[in-house]
Amino acid sequence: MSAEVLLSQPHYDSGAMAQGALQEQGAPFETSSGLASAGFRSAKYTPAEWFSGYRSLLQQAGADHQAAQNIQEESRQMRNDTEATTMQTQTDGTRLLGERLQDIHRWKSELQEHINRLLSDTTALLALKLRLEKALDATETPYAIAVDNLTCRSRRLGPDLVRDCVEEELYKEVDLIKNVQALLQRTIAQVTTQIKLNRDAKQALEFDWSDKYEAYALDLKCGRFTNKSTDTQHHGISAAMMEQMSNVPSWIKFTQDNLYRAFREEKASKDLSELGQQVLLDTTKDLRVQCSNVDQAFLQRCGEQMDAKIQLEMQFKQTLEQIGAQERNIVALQKAIDDKDAPQRVVESRLFQRFRRPNMELCRDEPQISLEGEVREIDETLASLHQELRDARNSLANLENDRMALEKDIKCKSYSLFIEREKCMTQRKLYPTISKLSGY
Structure with missing residues (x-):
C-alpha cells in the first residue's frame, strides 16, 4: 500500500488550524478591510479556499482509490502466482521425496543383501573354525601314538636298538604333525580375525541400514503430508539446522565405503574359506600318507625281524x-x-x-x-x-x-x-x- 493511502486526511474544524494549514500550503491570505468586521471574518474561508479544499479531498480520494485498485490487482496476481508456485514447489518436493525414497530403498536393499552375505560368510567361517579346531584336537592322537611308538622302540634290547626305517618314518611323522598343528593354529587365528572383521563390517552395515530405515520412514511420513493434513505444524528452527546436514555426495560415499568394506571382507572370507578347506584336505592327506608309510615300514621291519627270528x-x-x-x-x-x-x-x-732179558738176549x-x-x-x-x-x-x-x-x-x-x-x-x-x- 502506498504511503499516500496511509496518511490521515486533514480536518478544518477550527479557523486557526485552517489558516495555519493554508499558510503552510502557500495559499494567499487575504485580509478583510474594516475594523468592525475583523472579529467575524477571522474564522471563515474564502470561496477559493472552499473550492481548493474539496477539490483536494476529491483528488486525494481519487488517488487513494487508484492506488487501492492497483494494490488489489497486484495482490490478486501475487496470490495466483504464489499459489501456483507454492503448489509447484510442493509437488516438486513430493516428487523429490519419492525419488529419495527410491534411492534409500535401493541402498537399503543393497545393504541388506551384503548383511545377509556377511552373515552367511561368518556362519561358514564359524563352521570352518570348528572343523579346524576339531582337526587340531584330532592331531593330538597321532602325535601321542608316534611319540609312544618312539618311546616303546627305545626299550628294544641290544642289537635291535637300531635307527631303522621305522624310526626314520616315525621322526618324519612327528615333525609332520608339529608342522600341521602350527599350520592349523595359524589358520584358526586367521579365521578368528576374519570373523571379527566380518562382524565389524556387518555392524557398520546394520547401523547404516538402521539409519536408512529410520530415514525412509521419516521421508515416507513427509511424503504423505498434504495441505489437509492435521498433524503438521510450524517449526521455525528447521531452516537453522541445515549446517548440521551432510551433502548427497558424502551420503553416497559413506554408504559406498561401507559396501566396499563389506565386499572386501566377503572376498577375504571366500578366499580364507577356500584356503581353510585346502589346508584341511592337504593336512589330512599328508597325515594319512605318512601314517601309511609308517605302517608299511613297521610291516617291513616286522617281516625282517620274523625272517631273522626264524633263521636264528x-x-x-x-x-x-x-x-x-x-x-x-x-x-x-x-x-x-x-x-x-x-x-x-x-x-x-x-x-x-x-x-729184563739177560746179556745177549737183550736184543x-x-x-x-x-x-x-x-x-x-x-x-x-x-x-x-x-x-x-x-x-x-x-x-x-x-x-x-x-x-x-x-x-x-x-x-x-x-x-x-x-x-x-x-x-x-x-x-x-x-x-x-x-x-x-x-x-x-
Whole structure:
C-alpha cells in the first residue's frame, strides 16, 4: 500500500488550524478591510479556499482509490502466482521425496543383501573354525601314538636298538604333525580375525541400514503430508539446522565405503574359506600318507625281524644238534683214549719185561722193534686223540656260546616283535580316520 493511502486526511474544524494549514500550503491570505468586521471574518474561508479544499479531498480520494485498485490487482496476481508456485514447489518436493525414497530403498536393499552375505560368510567361517579346531584336537592322537611308538622302540634290547626305517618314518611323522598343528593354529587365528572383521563390517552395515530405515520412514511420513493434513505444524528452527546436514555426495560415499568394506571382507572370507578347506584336505592327506608309510615300514621291519627270528631258531636248532653230536663225540674220544690204556699197559709191560732179558738176549729183535713201534703208535694215537678231544671241547664251548647268543638274540627278536606288533602296531590302529582329521 502506498504511503499516500496511509496518511490521515486533514480536518478544518477550527479557523486557526485552517489558516495555519493554508499558510503552510502557500495559499494567499487575504485580509478583510474594516475594523468592525475583523472579529467575524477571522474564522471563515474564502470561496477559493472552499473550492481548493474539496477539490483536494476529491483528488486525494481519487488517488487513494487508484492506488487501492492497483494494490488489489497486484495482490490478486501475487496470490495466483504464489499459489501456483507454492503448489509447484510442493509437488516438486513430493516428487523429490519419492525419488529419495527410491534411492534409500535401493541402498537399503543393497545393504541388506551384503548383511545377509556377511552373515552367511561368518556362519561358514564359524563352521570352518570348528572343523579346524576339531582337526587340531584330532592331531593330538597321532602325535601321542608316534611319540609312544618312539618311546616303546627305545626299550628294544641290544642289537635291535637300531635307527631303522621305522624310526626314520616315525621322526618324519612327528615333525609332520608339529608342522600341521602350527599350520592349523595359524589358520584358526586367521579365521578368528576374519570373523571379527566380518562382524565389524556387518555392524557398520546394520547401523547404516538402521539409519536408512529410520530415514525412509521419516521421508515416507513427509511424503504423505498434504495441505489437509492435521498433524503438521510450524517449526521455525528447521531452516537453522541445515549446517548440521551432510551433502548427497558424502551420503553416497559413506554408504559406498561401507559396501566396499563389506565386499572386501566377503572376498577375504571366500578366499580364507577356500584356503581353510585346502589346508584341511592337504593336512589330512599328508597325515594319512605318512601314517601309511609308517605302517608299511613297521610291516617291513616286522617281516625282517620274523625272517631273522626264524633263521636264528633254525640255527639254534642246528646248534643244539651239533652240541649233542659234539658231546657224543667227546664221549667217544674219551672212550677211545681210555680204550688205549690197556694196549698201552700191555706193550709197556712187554717192553719192560723184555728189558729184563739177560746179556745177549737183550736184543732188538723183530718183536722188540714191533713193540717199540707199537708204543710210538699208541703215543701218537693218544696225542692225536687228546688233540682231537681238546678241539672237540673247544668246539663244544663255541657251540655253547653260539647257543646262548642265539637264544639271547631270539629272545631279543621276540621282544622286538612284541614291541612292534603288540605295542606299536596295535596302538596305531587307533590312528584317527580321514573324516576325523578333516574336522568332522
